[in-house]
Amino acid sequence: MSAPLMTRSICIPVTKKGSHVFEIAGYSAYKCMDSDYFINSGTFSVGGHNWYIRFQPNVVFVNAGVDGAVQHCISVHLVLHSKGAKVRASCDLSLVDKSTGSPWLVLRTPEPREFKYGDTSMYFPKSAFMDHAMLEASPAYLRDDRLVIQCDVTVIKDPRLFTNKFVGEHEPPPSNIAEHIGTLLETGVGADVTFAVEGETFAAHKVILAARSPVLMAELFGPMKEARMKHLTVEDMHPDVFRAMLHFIYTDDLPNTDEIWRDHENKMIQHLLVAANRYDVDRLKSICQGILCDRLDVENVGATLVLAYHYNCPRLRKLCIRLITDPKFMEALKETAGYRDLKTNYPDVLADLFEVKTSNLHTK
Template structure:
């Protein structure tokens, strides 16, 4: 029987107002050389009832920073004090998306006071080496055009709301997966069997059809499996089909602690293929995530081929990045997986070469 508890609740609520401005600098090359300590400033923008601006020093604030571009957020309102968070980002001109730097932002509120240097955020400014800013690969400056994106969140007055009484009855966590797992194990009410690699598995049509559109078509559509008393699954190991059924009934992978490193990664590879075969996207993503943790010099080429063949874009990106940045590329090329990759998926090697070339230039 569930227990009953009584508690009182009061609520402290803090309101915020958020706003942003893109400071677009056209003719960036023309502002270089204006001199150390000289700045340009954006137009003012209002957030939370306060005026703000972005201040940029193209040649640095002091001689020590003459090779840097320094950026500030500046509180423009007079005779005031405000708490705010901010984020200053450089915009990638190729994608149009801001690239945020942790050092150019504050995740906890800062106090801005108009009467002293605390009106700047950060007070000492944040600087980026001019050569890094202008690096072609960074895409910050294209066609002599630079954009700085500034987002400000002003913390407004807080309020405390009165006490209210709440009653709670403890509710246990969901045990739905336990019940379905028991249904699979006890085989009560099963209405379809599968023959896989010489082993037989009993299951429930409605469960399989609910979990997989492919099984729905096979079991309730016009396909011959609809009336067949037993369905034979080709090209799949019994252990993989057993794991597939377990996931269908419980939405989790079975315990595989008895398997060693190689055995576990191998069954996950086969399970990914099965997930793709039966259009089970969540299972497919789970397998990709696990395989990401098992990528090394010996396995990366084979994993890349698997990802390419089964449209696993996330896993493919991880493999390409690993190969593009690896210091042991000769060892990767010497593997049988690389030979197979070159034969079956030669186009994917172009992605590796392009990314490797870019990383070396950077």
């Protein structure tokens, strides 16, 4: 007698996560505004819905104690901006330490809640974010009259339902091919070419490099003399940059190092973009552009614009120009060393920038 057929259903929650950073310049100009005054961030998308951050610089609370003391606070809310939508979501609201780039969690929704478009339920939480005295005593979070707010949003989507015909039906594990190929780089097993970079030697595999880079394909298997060589020298590149590029070539991912993710001057990412452009590793170049776009601010936009011009990064160039040609942003930019360097050393870039601005004015 055959065993009875048994089925199984699995309900798997589906979440979409995203973050938005909102920088407020000139905090002191806003802190004495009326209690109902607010500033909205740009709109951003998480989970297929549009959101923005609302910042109120001077919310007044009266303590319920005997003294009835008045407390002046900043208040920060997440707002759903998709009309007619009902979305279950949670959010973390943090201040970003300007010296380290690390967020410090201030408020968190205790559990997911339903957001709707409209005044009745558009905010969470309805409370003070931080009082003025505490904020102004924290130089890490209020530096050069600027503060940076980070909002991490988690949207809870409809769950996925899977049905298996047989209990114990085999499900293959997730792909780990990148891990296995990355091990070849770590161990050097089967390596057939070495690269000398400023005194450091890197062992690699010609066929993997050629598959990932058209430039290396030509160097290692084309008519160039390097194709007959087993030891190559790389000029004008730091070993850490070459190491990170090799890691990406083998694993299709950036290494998880402080030099990349806590590099607040963006030097490593900039050098990686240059290396990706040099070896025609398009996906790495695109990822570096995306990181630089996310990290743009008034201090680094000048240097980033020069990089975008020299290495053909249209997406990055377009965003830099959009920021610089904003009148409010330009006023702050003129006071930075990056802008002075742009005027002194890259007048051609600056001239092109103002041609774009003039052209935009004529088309309006």
